[in-house]
Every structure is written in C-alpha cells, then in structure tokens.
Amino acid sequence: MKRYFSFVLVVLGLATTQAQDENLPEFTGDNFSLEGALTLFQKANSLEEFEQLLNQENNGVNNLDLNGDGTIDYIQVDDYQEGDTHAIVLSTFLSENEKQDIAVIGIEKTGNESAQLQIEGDEDLYAANTIVEPTDVAESVKENKGPNPPYYSNQPLVVNVWLWPSVRFIYRPGYVVWRSPWRWGTYPKFWRPWRPVSYTVFYTRCAPHRVYFHRVPTRRVVVAHRIYKPMRRHSTVVVHNKRGTKVVRRTPRGTTVIRTPRGGGRRR
Template sequence: MRHPLLLASLIPMVLSAQDPLPTDSTGLPGDHFSLQGALELFKDNIELEVFEKVLNMEDNEVNNLDLNNDGQVDYVRVEALREGDAVVVTLRVPVSATEDQDVAVIEIEKVGPDSAILQIRGDEDLYPEGTIVEPFAEVEGAAKEGKGPSAPALVHMQVVVNVWGWRPVPFCFSPRFSPFSSEWAWGNYPPWWRPWRPHPWRIWWSRGIHYRTWYRPWPHCRVVHAHALYIPRRVRSTTVQVRYRDAHLHHAKTRTALAPDHSRTLMNTGQAKPAKTRLTSKPGVRTAPPRVSPKPARTPKGGKK
C-alpha cells in the first residue's frame, strides 16, 4: 500500500532534485555574461561586425552586464588579431570615456591543415580565477577491462572538438583576414543599439540554459600560444577592480569553505578520462547512461575465493 503522507513528503525532494538553478550566484559581474552563449554566436557568424551585433541583442540572452552601474546594460565591443597560428577575439566594454574593461577573450589555435582548437576565458576582474569554457563532444567507447570473457563496458567519453567547421575559424586563418577593431566606443553607439535594464540574476541564469549543453568548464589552457598573444593586450578598468574587490574576496572565502571533495575519481563515477588531444568535428550525441556490468570474481580450481 502506498502511504499518502510518505508520497507527499517525497514530492518536495523530487522537485528540488529537478531544479536546475544553483544555490546562488558567484556575486561577480561575470554571472551576467554567458561565455557559452558568446561561443555559440561566434560559431555561426563569419563576419565579426555581425558577431558584435548579435552579442548586443537582448533577445540572444548573452549580455546582461552593467559594469558602470548606471542601470543600463553595457555595449560589448569586439576586437580581433592574428599572429602565426594563433587568433584572439577580445570582448571589451567601454566603462567610461577614459576606461575600458575586457570581459572575455576567445583564443583559437590552428593545430593542423584543417583542424583548430578553441577556448573562451573569462576575465579575472569579472569571473573567478581560471574561468575557461570550451566546446566538447560526447562519444561512446569501451572501458578497459581485466582478463576474462566478460564484455567490455560502454562508457561516455568527452572529446575535444575540432572547430575548423565553425564558419569564422577558416576565415580567421585565411589571407582575407585582417585585424578587426569595432568602430564603436563610449558615447558613440550604433543606431540600432537600445540598451535595456539588466535582468535579475535568477531570471537571467534560467534564460541561458540552452547555451550550456555542449560547452564545459575546463581547468587548463590548451591554447598556450593564443593566450600568450593576448596577455600583453589585456585591458583593465580601475573602476571595475575597485567596485568588485569585496565581491572577489567574498567569493574566494566562500569557494574555499565549500571546496568540493575530489576523492571520487573518474573511474568510480563511471566516466572515462576526457581525451586531451583527440579531436572530433562530429557533433555530440546524447545517449543513454552506460551499462556497467560488474565483472564476476574468478575462483581458481581447487582454491579459495
């Protein structure tokens, strides 16, 4: 017999488990700019002028920044340059007539005749230190098994995406590419630009869920040459640094107190270690959770278990 009180008590637990919202924001301004969304828009726009425009359209739900605290969303400028096999595309906000602030940088490296890798890095004045996001794909593979007749278990492996198939990437490495710098600046905005009031964080966060499917945070820089190209060109605003200094200190203390337990390895969570160098240009395909059949213990003849 199903006890009605027991079922009623389980409902809040189920709803809580299905709630996609995190417990809270980081409290940093980067919460209001979607790195995943920026990559998705970059992926489909070969012209950097068009990329800049779609970044700044409210309906695309990528930009919700108000770094100068004037109650209006900021305009994000795009700049790009190439040196050898490295390209950097910088996203930058005019904070005042005298100051700009970098929001993020898309760093791209050509690693073969028709292959390239890419990451986007959130600026550390706006995001937690080391915030890097990259595209990934998911494939099935066989886990390594010990000796015995049992069938190998299928596991899901996340692999690095070859972004050469993204429309702007081949162009960035073609002879037609030239350094790009937005023509717009503080007080001089395109006629179509209509700033809006920033949305509350919880509403904003839920609207960007659709961008997060095939982009993941990654703890290491893969695009070393592109990052080295960007570092001396990074632009920071003193106003932004001062305004969010306390928020950074608070976040650092909170993250230390709530540091996750990393004792659970990839092996005992049923996942395979993501490949560091394997590239795929195929889109990821979600599949059912892997079936892991426990391998039965073998008993030697005449021996004990």
C-alpha cells in the same frame, strides 16, 4: 505593539536583503554567458556579425551593467593576430577613458584543416581560470572482469572548430584584422540598450548554451593567451568581489562615487 511592528519590519528587511543577494551572481562576470558567447561565435559569419549578435537582447548572452547606470553595457570585439593564432577580446567601456575586458577567445590552428578554441573570463570579473570550450565525447564499450556485463565509457574530445564560419572567416586569404569601430557614447544604429534582469532569470535563459559548451580546468590555447596578455585592458575603477563589482568614480570636485550593479550609489 510598537516593538512588535519594529521586529516585523526588521525581519522583512532582512528577508528582502537576502532575496536581493540571491538574485546576484557569485561573480560579476557570471552575468555574461561565456557558453552563450561561443554559441553566437559558432553561428556568426564574421567578427562584425559576432559583435552585432552579442549586443542583441533576444540572444540572452549579456546581462552586464558594470558602470551601474541601469542599462546593459555594449560589448566590443577586437582581434589580435600573430601568425596562425588569434586572441579575440570582448570588452566594454565604463566611461570615456575606462575600459574593462570581459573575456578572450583564443584560437590556434593545429593543422591544415584543424583548429582549437577556448574562451576565458577576465580575472577581474570571474573566478580564477574560468575557461569554456566546445565539448564532444567518444563512446566506447568496455569489458568488465568476471561476470559483470560490459559498460559504456565516455571520453571527452577536443572539438575541431575549423568548419565554423567565423573561424574560416579569420583564416581566409586577405583577412583584415577586425577592430570594433565603436567607442564610449558612439554606438551603431541597431544598438538598443535594455535593462538587466535578475541573475536567477538570466541563468535560466542561458541554460541551453551549457549543453554543448563546458567549463574545463586546463588552458589549451597557450599561445593565444601569451599574445593577449600585454593587450589586456582593465579598469582602474573596478573593485571586484564575490557579490558584485563596485565601480568607483572620482568626480571633478574630488568626490568618490561608488556604484553597485543595482544602480545605487553613495558618496564619500
């Protein structure tokens, strides 16, 4: 009988572990919706407002807890400009001295009243070349050879984002480059951190954002990427893997503490 109960406990333990793993994303960055970030960027009237929207729970874009403290990380927005190109960096502090970039929105002006935009997830958190952009399609009727009837063809289009309020804001005369004034331990009054939810729940909440913003294989905003590259911040304590990012901390006594997104930890 004892052996039977031991066997049942082992099976239940394995089932629980499997269920927990299924509630974790394949890549840690998937707990931050790039599509959702672009939805909010399209809605915002300024970069300050964009940062506020990113850090509101009801917008359902951020589910990151990179430092494993059991609450959502505050997302900062910083703009780096060179001529008519902007690299808008989304990042978070993991501690007083450690900062990790999450994604960068690259915007390049392509004409007097045209601009293109992409957001790219940081390589520490996302799969390689995780790039998202607004998408539209051009429908046309194609003639078939022989007796077959005509058919509809959908051709993807690069979306002109010039009329987005946030884009017009950063290209207006007299624009002062926005840098988030907030730091580790110093946050705006509106900030109310919340507890992360399971990835399954978060992924479902983000579904509406994926209708108008799609992942693409090609980087179009190459100048913005060049501007951003020397500015990139990544934490020396983040160890990336497919089933979660481990945050490694060194205590004053020389002890290493490893925290996972579940909030658990172990010392060595």
